[in-house]
Amino acid sequence: MRVLNYLELDSRLDRAGIGTAHDQQVKALSRAAAAGADVEVVTSPWRDGDPVGGLRGALGGRDPLVDYDVAHCNLVGPASVALARHAKYRDRPLVLHCHVTSEDFRESFRGSNTVAPALRRYLRWFYSQADLVLCPSEYTERRLADYPVEAPVRAMSNGVDLGSIAGHERLRERYRERYGIDGTAMFAVGSVFERKGLTDFCEVAKRSDHEFVWFGTVDSGPQASSTVRRWTRDPPENVTFTGWVDEKAGAFGAGDVFFFPTKVENQGLVVLEAMACGKACVLRDIPVFREYFEDGHDCLLRSTREGFAEALDSLAADETLRERLGANARETAATHSLDRVGEQLVGVYEDLLARRDATGSAGADASGNR
Template sequence: MKIALFTETFLPKVDGIVTRLTKTVEHLVRAGDEVLLFCPEGAPSLYMGARVIGVPALPLPLYPELKLALPRPAVAEALEVFQPDVVHVVNPAVLGLGGIWMARTRQIPLVASYHTHLPKYLEHYGMGVLEPLLWELLKAAHNQAVLNLCTSSVMVEELSQRGIQHTALWQRGVDTEMFRPELRSDAMRRRLMGRHPDSDSLLLYVGRLSAEKQIERIRPVLDALPQARLALVGDGPHRAQLEKVFEGTATTFVGYLGGEELAGAFASADAFLFPSSTETLGLVLLEAMAAGCPVVGANRGGIPDIVTDGVNGCLYDPDDDASLTAATLRLLASPERREQLRLAARHEAERWGWAGATAQLRRFYRDVAGAGLQLAA
């Protein structure tokens, strides 16, 4: 098949959406599909055999890592030459809206997918009053598609309740060859602890340092566990504020890690804490689990699809200020308990490969191409 992808975020940015896209492109091309990808400028012109067309973009003021790329005639011309069987728009915003319009006006079957819970982000930026309006805009965009894919069962249900039609679950995936327990090392533990003395309670957060990730929730955990050490891997606009929040604690701001260094960080920590309650899936949790790192995540959004409380990790209640600390204490209660969770976490991750997730996506594409626009009419 010939597949045109429109995405508001791609390389060199690194996050869960980009990880899913790069793995999807790799497996689509490996399966014999032709892929053309439109994204904000800055990405390589060729990725794993797929042609990539960068579109000039401006950073979003409140979220500078997200760039708004305005569709232009060159995009329409490239799409016309490519003649795709399916257009897939990822998180439609500006470039994605152009992709929707081009697909609809050319009667190309359209798939959209929902990865970022933007309406819930608004409250963390003091704009919660705009949430109903944003839902209406999202509904108008997504209901142009023949099929709307979500990455967790909770999001399938929520989008359906919000009036977004033709929803389906796009199964999760993780690279269990990259993220593996064998990468645990003393050298990485020392790096994560920085200038702080060694401890058998090394806590880890990996992700964007931004307001919606609610990282400051970890501070009471450190107050309750004075022997614990915390490593924050990643960067973002909230870093300066977080440096003030964690001042005086045994916290190391590590910065970005990637590849085997990132996998080694997961494998070398004693617990992965992910306080965010706005996740549509939480791919980073699955990467931690694949690396054999026991996890604590919010009992909200897509995370309960991954974490079964007390079986392969621990869940906390984001509405209870003491719950994250209690869940972390429960996870660290004994080495034996931690080992059970670690093994169960790895076992869960091994169920979800990118090849299987992409094979499911290809079936969706074939069904949509066969159905044409009849569902969206």
């Protein structure tokens, strides 16, 4: 079977979690194919890989889009809407992957809170077109049920790509020297948003003697929120915002305790990456983290700034505790392998194709083939 696994605006999302998740899907499916699964993956909907090739095909009387058996879209923009319509027209099973919700859009960009209610209505309409909606967690599955999305929804981990963080240990000294890091460093990785817990990150740092480092893109354009501008222009003395880093593995190598007080996540890919590196993690106690992680076993979950500060102090003072949590975290991350993701995706596609062949409809059953 040929799967069109498409990410609209892929070149602009290579630094975002959505881009990482899409890359991991493609890699997971490629591994599944290498292991013998009957799956071929294409990532561009255009014939010959670009719109010009598509136009040549159209002028020659051919469909400008590639042939495929299953369409799998990872974004929600106009090109994804058009591809969804195309899949329906050609009676091809349509999988829509929910990486975006109105809840996790809030507190991200300037004006995002104002747009969020309208986005919720749009997402309800868009996701409802699918034969199956995939999402990264049961938490997100429950949110979509509240919209409500009128399509079967199935939770499936995004997984973690160990190759993307390989060599983090050998990059440690280089990145610590580059950013002037000394001692036990509390760190975060990812774009700097208030939703990611920016204010709590800085307020906890202000009452601490430890170093705090946030590795990730800082928006400076008109889309940047006033909160991001305020904290990044005048951070506490012990807080460093690095901006974009060339090697993600270097960020995970340089830091010691992963501190991620994010308010809303659909899964939290960076947490799995930190855990795969064996880092002790201090996370906000939110439902999605309770779903995947265990307080005191592979992380510390806290709800207040006082709780965050206490947890970070404990880990800074107790190397044995850091090592125990880190070792357990590495085992947790191992359960989210890309091999498993590939097997699950292939199973989803095969089920949808079998259902279409058996019933004449690509729709999944009410349980989402779980």
